[in-house]
Amino acid sequence: MTTSDDTPADADAGATEPGGTLVLAGTPIGDAADAPPRLGAELTAADLIAAEDTRRLRRLTQALGVRPAGRVVSYFEGNEAARTPELVEALTGGARVLLVTDAGMPSVSDPGYRLVDAAVRHGVRVTAVPGPSAVLTALALSGLPVDRFCFEGFLPRKRGERLARLREAAAERRTLVYFEAPHRLAEALEAMTEVFGAERRAAVCRELTKTYEEVRRGPLAELAGWAADGVRGEITVVVAGAPEQAPEALDAAELAARVATREEAGQRRKEAIAEVARAAGVPKREVFDAVVAAKHAGSR
Structure with missing residues (x-):
């Protein structure tokens, strides 16, 4: 005002x-x-x-x-x-x-x-x-989740450092936003494909708000192939966060064993049961019953 x-x-x-x-x-x-x-x-x-x-x-x-x-x-x-x-x-x-x-x-x-x-x-x-803001504009145009995101800036220029930085974000659930120079875009997308997976969804936003604005959406491998021929302009890359992993299926014996491991490390049984249940994606009562069954089996 x-x-x-x-x-x-x-x-x-x-x-x-x-x-x-x-x-x-x-x-x-x-x-x-x-x-x-x-x-x-x-x-x-x-x-x-x-x-x-x-x-x-x-x-x-x-x-x-x-x-x-x-x-x-x-x-x-x-x-x-x-x-x-x-x-x-x-x-x-x-x-x-x-x-x-x-x-x-x-x-x-x-x-x-x-x-x-x-x-x-x-x-x-x-x-x-x-x-x-190129970050917010690209995020809004990407078609990817916008409720939670993190801005990663420019990736390192050297391949080893670039891969290391991407590995740090491999399990990140939030949408990722990167800036990249046009002459390094193909290498960056290839590295993302290697670390995040070929099918991870992404969007390459080029020349935002300018005459030749372009937004390319698709799997990382597909975008890497498109960029291999060369791309011009100011670039912002938006990558979907890591997909949610399904909880590991554990039988009663393994649930009880994991609780026992936490107890041996000094954790209270109630807390151990809650953590194991959360990690396994099962009700606490199921873990409690597994612990009781294991105790009875061991006393025979």
Whole structure:
């Protein structure tokens, strides 16, 4: 929400607090028309704008028809560590600093976390301009469950490290979201097929909100074959979580044995029975009866 003169609604309130304000601004992931209305107001109100790519920022401001009044500096992976103290100094001096990345929300696989951490440690107010998100857009378009998900960012470039990272998530039940470079997509999908299984459902979302937007859905093996010929554009991969495993079928003797093992380890029988029943997917009474039967069999 902005005031009638397009000044950010919280600018005056923040000015009475000691120090400045760090504003994390979400930017369009493709179509400039998706920019939130407040972004233009923040671009004109900021004393200092830290941009991942100043050239892209210039194109964005031209598309939005706004002209930043404050100083613009670059803030990207290569100079993030060196420039953070300078930005913190401006913030503690009372400046309103706007942080923007090439696309999406700062800190989400982009520069930002280091500055937010430093600002918080210095008692600086941090707020945000919500904006488009490739993670949420791809998740919504994937056709996969969205009630629970986890964002995994970019996979490691080396094959061994990539496989190790995927194995860590092999049993994850939540939907998984990854970013990937187009020239590494085929290798990433092949690795996912190897670790998650050929039939695991997934979606490859390419060039979201842009002219050539494309969403490919299907089993991982099928998607890996499609990507083998080469794919262009910004890529987000959404993978279904691990399927629920059917409880292991155990007979009465094995149920009793597992309870006994837990008891020998110092667990109370009641708790041991509850855990074994939960793991086996059977009623606690069934496990209790198995324990009693085993005890009677052993006393004969």
